[in-house]
Amino acid sequence: MSEVSTRGAMLHPHPWRVFAATSIGVIAVFVAMSGLTVALPTLSRELDATPTQTTWILLGYMVVTTALILVFGRLADIVGRRPLYLSGLIVFTLASALCIVSQSAEFLIVARILQGVGAAAVVTNNTALLTDTFPPHLLSQALGWNATVAALGQIIGPVVGGAATALIGWRGLFVAVLGIALIATVSSLLVIPRSVGRIRSREPFDLGGALLATTLLTVVVLALTPGPGSAAWLPWSYAAVGVIVAVVLVVVQRRRAHPLIDLTLFADRGISLVLLAGLLTATATYAVALIISLYVQAVDGTSPFVAGLLVTPVAAGTVIAASAAGWLVTRIAPRTLAASGMVLNTAGVLGVALVLSADGSLPVTALFLFLIGTGIGLFMTPSTSVLMLTVPAQRRGIANGMRSTLQNVGNLLSTAIVVAIVPIGLGAAAQQAAYGGSPAAFDAAELNRFVDNLQLAGVVLGALSAVGIVVCLSFPRHQMPTPQETAPVPEYATTKESA
Template sequence: MANVAEKVATESNWIDGAATPTRSVRWALASLSLATLLSSLGTSIASVGLPSLMQAFGASFQSVQWVVLAYLLAITTMIVSAGRLADIVGRRPLLLAGIALFTIASALCALAPTLGLLIAARAAQGLGAAVMMALTLAFVAGTVPKARTGSAMGLLGAMSSIGTMLGPSLGGLLIAGAGWRAMFLVNVPLGLLAFALAWRALPKDGRSGPGRSAFDTLGTVLLGLTLAAYALAMTLGKGSVGLLNLALLVVAALGVALFIVTELKVETPLVRLAAFGDRMLTASLAMSVVVSTVVMGQLVVAPFYLSRALGLDPATVGLVMSTAPLVATLAAVPAGRLVDRFGAQPTMIAGLASLVLGTVALSSIRIAFGIPGYVVPVLALSGGYALFQTANNAAVMGAATADQRGVVSGLVNLSRNLGLITGASLMGAIFAAASAGADSATPSATLLGMQVTFRFAMALALFALGLAVFCRRAATRSKERAEA
């Protein structure tokens, strides 16, 4: 971990343009790397445990789905606010508080006697993860030369992918050996280590006056309620759409309207809506939502296909599912170099084309294909995701001015997590409906659910690819007009 952090610091000229990082900087980067790993581990490790949680609590697929959704919802609600809150209380104390909350909540997850308490503890864990995700970026923002933006994004993406990669395999092994509680308990010693490293190595920072950065409490509450209504609409009813689902969608739509009105009126809004006037930024954020939806859908649906259609045990399911984040991890750094060499937009289009190929193959999957029938398409899907994510982040952050980096970073994180919530809820609902109820699906019904889900994912991937091609052509035309 320290070696990875040292590489990041060397390439980023971390402090005052120094070519070689100091020992304290290496320790600081090690603590930030571990915090990044923990927050991504929290997302992926629970997905592989959903079948075991259904059995342990005698609950439905839609109910245990909230073990994933609660975590994502808390992150999405808090991640934009975390940077502004850090201006009030200071980055270092807030990051330490976030790590502490994540660690304590992990222990509560492991001790939860009921599904409701587990979901509540996961929400608290997500709040801690949101602070960790937002402030690790805040500590390093603005230190990387523009020419090395792609490489830096690739390295940071690799740390996140390592956490995602460890989740399915580690979770599967822990469930098989010690039960589902172990997949939450493992975060406790790692969280304590991250807290100790951060306490020792992170520099103290001052706090601003309250007038400089007021906290948008109303905007945060409205965003959380809107996302909760949307997620409930996508999960209630076992995949069928009833009056309650429609009513919740109406509530979510009203919540969006109220949120927009609120953000236009408050002095320090949670999301600065003027940023959406940039069409390229808006397109990049939309593609991020769509691609994250596809990737999260794969994480949620795949455990049921592997366990119920292919008959794999939890440990094997975890090992097979680790293929996706492993590929994303290995591809992240080369993806950054491709961005630096060929540009962000060509790399982005190549990544989305690979994503389309992966979804096409998964939509045609057969039980007779066995494990390779799942793994091979995932290679294309995950490699494409790594290319897209690195290129998209580099394009968005590279175009942001110094005084807008915090706002744009918040929007990027928000778009990604909106996609994760959509993937966990909408794709799960499609799978449940297509397989005639994921609670007791037969292998053939599970196969059908998998195919239908990835046909929808294929349509989303094609939309993102078309949008990327359009943006590329628009940028080319703008450049030609400027030169003329």
């Protein structure tokens, strides 16, 4: 029989089953996001999408998902987590079907935005449901594995996207996503009981904060991706508007009794550093797959399937390192382990940028991609552990939700940085060729400029990763207890001390 936790929810007698069911939903969400990086050139050609349309097919999903994570986090507290999570899965599934039948770039952008709405509800409530389901002594472990599953979903996305595109075209990606989403929906309906996530808050919903946060993210993306032929002043205007909206958002959130964004978390230096490191990791590593995909398809004319396979070393490195990190974190200070991961990330990203050229060595590139994956795997577990050790137990769900939000912000910024740098100095036809994977459409000068731009994007991401090393070394001095030092805890202990 389930027991009531100190968080007010019913503990599930088999919490890892809930974890397994929700993990399928998380994988679907992140495959839909990252899988498009290798399917994008084929999609762009077949739908005759402009560079701006191609950019928003990729970014529209990410902007909406990132903006709505905190919104749905608050709504879940009001209407219940399980209903909103399942509703998100249903919306995501239906939107994936709409992506499959899209006949124009405009229709696909709308379908992707709708898909992003469902994805936001899934990502947000996945974390909340785990917080409600797991007993206190297992929560940190579950949230750490949850972060790892999200990272793996992002990494296997290009492989799934490449294989599906090679088999049945770009729509194959969304067929695969639809299948995963259906499995997630059915398994969640069967495994997650109605008793989980039923707590409802009487606190009012911060509509103003939601609108400001959404506006801020949209303006930031518009500033980074103004589109070909835009006036030189336009990005600066968007940036100025973004600064104003950010200031207003902070002022409004500080004055709200029940704000959308809990700014008090950032008052703790340790929490702020961990969240910043997570943001930098995502920003530095996420769009490397996009850089590789654009390069091998637009320069070498490589197929989407091969392009997807080329990033598999990242997945291999992440799996190996994440498996080892759970053991290493009890023997090495978490901040040292996290910083080591960031060192590998930096070396890998800069290495990819340096070897990327018209006659670059793919085996060497694969080695650098493996370093990136290893760095991600080493960073995830210790950074999550530091966060859980720093945050009071009753605020771990909120803190992990903020971590998830900033990770998605990092993914969005990473992609926006790359798509902002790629078209620099290229004409409209060359930009179309870059996104459409058409090597024959480049002249020699434009091809060299395109490769230089990809390398510059890699260097920018690598520089951000280098900043992350310093941030990780500034983490609080926590040392995880070894198994021998940890006293046995009853599996469903629900005392006040464990809250």
